[in-house]
Amino acid sequence: MDPNKPLILLTHELPQNWVGSLLDGYEVIVGNKNERGIDRGLIKYLERVSGILCLLDDPIPVEILDKSPNLKVVSNMAVGVDNIDVAACTKRGIPVGHTPGVLTEGTADLTLALLLSVCRELPQASADAREGRWSNWDPTGWLGKDLKDATVGIVGMGKIGTAVAERLVSFGARIIFTNRGQQPDKEKQLNATQVDLDELLLTSDIISLHVPLTDETHSLIDEAAFQKMKSSAILINAARGAVVNTNALIRALKEGQIRAAGLDVTNPEPLPPGHSLFDMENCLVTPHIGSATENTRRIMAEIALQNLDAGIKGLPLTHCVNPEVYD
Numbered sequence: 001m002d003p004n005k006p007l008i009l010l011t012h013e014l015p016q017n018w019v020g021s022l023l024d025g026y027e028v029i030v031g032n033k034n035e036r037g038i039d040r041g042l043i044k045y046l047e048r049v050s051g052i053l054c055l056l057d058d059p060i061p062v063e064i065l066d067k068s069p070n071l072k073v074v075s076n077m078a079v080g081v082d083n084i085d086v087a088a089c090t091k092r093g094i095p096v097g098h099t100p101g102v103l104t105e106g107t108a109d110l111t112l113a114l115l116l117s118v119c120r121e122l123p124q125a126s127a128d129a130r131e132g133r134w135s136n137w138d139p140t141g142w143l144g145k146d147l148k149d150a151t152v153g154i155v156g157m158g159k160i161g162t163a164v165a166e167r168l169v170s171f172g173a174r175i176i177f178t179n180r181g182q183q184p185d186k187e188k189q190l191n192a193t194q195v196d197l198d199e200l201l202l203t204s205d206i207i208s209l210h211v212p213l214t215d216e217t218h219s220l221i222d223e224a225a226f227q228k229m230k231s232s233a234i235l236i237n238a239a240r241g242a243v244v245n246t247n248a249l250i251r252a253l254k255e256g257q258i259r260a261a262g263l264d265v266t267n268p269e270p271l272p273p274g275h276s277l278f279d280m281e282n283c284l285v286t287p288h289i290g291s292a293t294e295n296t297r298r299i300m301a302e303i304a305l306q307n308l309d310a311g312i313k314g315l316p317l318t319h320c321v322n323p324e325v326y327d
């Protein structure tokens with residue numbers, strides 16, 4: 001190891017053609033991709049580490065910061081930063097980087113893919129076709145839910161929520177949405193109506209979640225929320241698993257409180273094999289792949305590396321979640 005070069009820690013290896021020359025000039029240690037957070041074997045390096053580049057399932061709690069007296073930046077290769085104790089970073093003057101914008105379209109596409117698959121029961125239809133349950137053309141077989149004229153409730157009209165709504169408008173769906181602030185521009189642009197959460201839950205045919213995970217949104221969709229939904233409702237979650245209470249969701253799907261769910265995120269994550277959500281025909285689970293396109297992931301890595309580099313050099317990060325550290 002070259003003690004004259006700043007030491008950085010990547011919790012997971014990134015392909016060399018994504019990294020290019022962005023790490024030239026640094027001493028790099030890389031975590032084991034099968035471990036989350038900082039591998040136990042790497043803790044001893046934290047004393048010297050100037051920057052950490054982590055993934056959305058790597059917890060960076062205050063204990064890690066306490067062991068890293070020379071840390072100048074934490075850079076997350078994700079837009080969500082719920083895995084990082086941002087308040088503790090801010091207290092120590094450590095900027096936290098993330099990768100917004102670049103994954104908006106990919107995540108919106110995946111949301112639509114999930115939503116359409118659940119509405120048209122593609123997993124069941126495909127399994128039936130493959131497993132010999134496809135006989136004559138059946139007028140009443142595999143009847144799905146129409147998107148045209150459906151009321152879709154978007155919970156959280158940020159970048160991704162808006163991109164999902166734009167796509168749905170072209171399918172003829174009617175959009176209602178919740179958001180923390182008033183958004184008259186979105187109402188106009190999408191011919192949509194801003195409502196409160198109760199009204200959204202009561203009136204939506206399809207509910208799609210696009211809020212970050214915070215103390216306020218943790219378990220936002222709980223037992224009481226499911227009780228308000230139509231029994232024909234479909235729930236789509238491509239935000240964070242813990243926005244939905246998993247036990248309440250299982251009950252709602254089992255007891256017909258809602259019709260079906262499409263989940264790209266779950267709580268816990270990954271869902272262990274044999275989990276009840278895998279056993280239900282009316283639940284489609286994908287393994288948190290909202291941003292998983294070749295271009296999106298490469299650009300996310302580039303942004304995360306640029307944030308890391310800027311932070312170590314004492315420059316403002318292009319995408320910083322706690323810019324108050326610069327005040």
Ligand code: GLV
Nearest residue numbers: 056077078079080
């Ligand atoms: C994906 O979930 C992200 O936060 O980037």
